[in-house]
Amino acid sequence: MVRVRAPELPHDYDWLNTAQPLSLKQLRGRVVLLDFWTYCCINCLHILPDLHYLEQKYKGCLTVIGVHSAKFDNEKDVENIRQAILRYHIEHPVVVDQGFHLWQHYTVRAWPTVVVIDPEGYVVGAVSGEGKRDFLDELIAKLIEEHKGKGTINVQELNQRLEKENAAIHPLAFPGKVLADQATDSLFIADTGHHRIVITTLAGEVKQVIGNGDASLWDGDFGEAQFSSPQGMAFDREHQCLYVADTDNHSIRKVDLQRQTVETIAGIGHQSRNLRPHQGDAHETALNSPWDVVISGHFLLIAMAGSHQIWALNLVDDALGTLIGTGAEACVDGGTEVATFAQPSGLATDGKELFVADSEGSTIRAVTLDKAPQVRTVCGSGDLFGFGDRDGQGEDVRLQHCMDVEYGGSNQLWIADTYNHKIKRVDLATGICQTLLGNGEPALRDGQGLTASFYEPSGLSMAGNWLFIADTNNHAIRRVHLKTLTVSTLEIPGLCAPQACFDLT
Structure with missing residues (x-):
């Protein structure tokens, strides 16, 4: 079976919820989930609790990265994406996918799509749509166990700089109606x-x-x-x-x-x-x-x-x-x-x-x-x-x-x-x-x-x-x-x- 190396993440794109751009090379030894999303999409919002659950369960050896591939013109603006991160309480790093380049490199076809990358940097699976938490949970656990046995797992927590740390507190917060x-x-x-x-x-x-x-x-x-x-x-x-x-x-x-x-x-x-x-x-x-x-x-x-x-x-x-x-x-x-x-x-x-x-x-x-x-x-x-x-x-x-x-x-x-x-x-x-x-x-x-x-x-x-x-x-x-x-x-x-x-x- 041919193994596919995951395309590297760009350093020259805008990154949010992180002090510096991340690379798959520096994340070797960790399971990585790439969440391709756009902030208008109700289906994308529905899987955020699943991603948070997985982040907390496998905190030491899992990194979730949101890849924001905008549908609407308004969603391409970095400040608007930052506001969406604050509104939906997103705490994982997000890279702004300019021109759908990462979307194309990973052959994504729909929002949301989650791509799973193993600790050695290879793509091992991808799922689209909602309701995939149990499948991802089982796959992540299996990868961690396998790579612990191989000695290729890196158990540590990453330091982050969240957007909410610099956000002002308002009497009202994102009033919807x-x-x-x-x-x-x-x-x-x-x-x-x-x-x-x-x-x-x-x-x-x-x-x-x-x-x-x-x-x-x-x-x-x-x-x-x-x-x-x-x-x-x-x-x-x-x-x-x-x-x-x-x-x-x-x-x-x-x-x-x-x-x-x-x-x-x-x-x-x-x-x-x-x-x-x-x-x-x-x-x-x-x-x-x-x-x-x-x-x-x-x-x-x-x-x-x-x-x-x-x-x-x-x-x-x-x-x-x-x-x-x-x-x-x-x-x-x-x-x-x-x-x-x-x-x-x-x-x-x-x-x-x-x-x-x-x-x-x-x-x-x-x-x-x-x-x-x-x-x-x-x-x-x-x-x-x-x-x-x-x-x-x-x-x-x-x-x-x-x-x-x-x-x-x-x-x-x-x-x-x-x-x-x-x-x-x-x-x-x-x-x-x-x-x-x-x-x-x-x-x-x-x-x-x-x-x-x-x-x-x-x-x-x-x-x-x-x-x-x-x-x-x-x-x-x-x-x-x-x-x-x-x-x-x-x-x-x-x-x-x-x-x-x-x-x-």
């Missing part, structure tokens, strides 16, 4: 990076902080409850409860604002591997990275980003299941037998249709609600690689990994065009899409209309004359006066990060 309610003067903020929900007035005065900041799944009162990277929220004003897509816990949580308690109402705390449409009891059915929620009648509609589907939870009898989406990652219009989505990440409704920010397809979709579900494309190419930044009409529009939508009345839908760092609006009748806010520069700058700047905005919500924006990489909530299109940054006096609050006591 925001929800405004004018009637109760409430602004619900998914403080995603701090694993909690913050409630303020629309002017920014803190009302409540829900969750203690630890990333876990724990029900209880507001002070002891725990979330893990919560995203979208839906508010039931009549019953004073908030529904939360608890993304990394693969669960839906219910926040009772009167009793001040949190309970899990759907999901079992770990990821589903079933991509085919199915039904079940909410308390016994596994979910797959729920990213946003919206209330429609007595149903809670769920953007199930991990399985590329829209789900429905019956709030009366706890029945839960797929509403539409075959589970394939694509952008196909039609009924339940054929319709597909590509990582749906944001939801809104006018009561007749459900609007979906279909992020991996950079497309806005709509699902009929008043009759048998049918999917249509509002704007965007419908092509997984048909992204860009172009105003226009229908399929001529180009977006870049749009993460949220908000219905503004009068047939107008607002779009968080996340990777273009802009806010756009589309006319639902004509499909004409226009940029209204943001100059496309990833920055924090207040101003009017196209003079303002955002940095990967991911959440939108409207209340009265104001549009609120979760400006994710700016760790901020922005607000827009809709009559003047003037953007300002919401001040939240007294709010601090969970650990900082703890230290002050």
